[in-house]
Amino acid sequence: MKYEEEITMYMVSNTIQVLEGYGDQILERFKIRQGIEDMPGFKELKVLKSLGKQGYDEVLVHTVWQDKAAFENWFSSREFHLAHRKPARTETGEKMVVSNSIDHYEVIVESDTTLAVGYVG
Numbered sequence: 001m002k003y004e005e006e007i008t009m010y011m012v013s014n015t016i017q018v019l020e021g022y023g024d025q026i027l028e029r030f031k032i033r034q035g036i037e038d039m040p041g042f043k044e045l046k047v048l049k050s051l052g053k054q055g056y057d058e059v060l061v062h063t064v065w066q067d068k069a070a071f072e073n074w075f076s077s078r079e080f081h082l083a084h085r086k087p088a089r090t091e092t093g094e095k096m097v098v099s100n101s102i103d104h105y106e107v108i109v110e111s112d113t114t115l116a117v118g119y120v121g
Contacts, residue, residue: 009043009107010068014061014100022096023049023057026088030061035079041070056098064107071104 018026030047037045043064050058065071074080088096 008067009110010065010071011105011107012063012065012071013103013105015103016059016061016100017098018057018059019090019094019096019098020056022088022090023059026057026059026096029088030059034083035077036063036074036083039070039074039077039079041066041073068104 016026027047027049036042043066044062045064046060046062048060048062050060063071063074065074090096
């Protein structure tokens with residue numbers, strides 16, 4: 001049995017559509033750490049590669065923050081702007097990112113096995 005705890009964190013999800021065949025190059029860019037982990041209120045980063053898309057690659061970037069203000073602090077920070085200053089381009093100069101969609105969420109319930117330690121039901 002998993003233990004669920006009510007929480008009120010903030011999550012931002014960035015769905016990035018990439019030219020077909022270039023998803024792995026975008027993923028490599030996320031492996032280079034650029035200061036997000038040092039931002040006050042930062043909780044978690046997950047970068048996901050979609051499977052089975054036809055005609056394009058897709059990368060999902062999920063960040064979790066203590067609250068909305070912590071995310072806004074990151075978004076307006078020098079570190080954010082430095083990390084996003086050079087768009088990824090193909091060898092012919094075409095932008096790899098075709099489009100992206102950013103969604104904001106309030107995290108209401110989180111459940112994972114690490115919360116279950118010591119749980120007595």
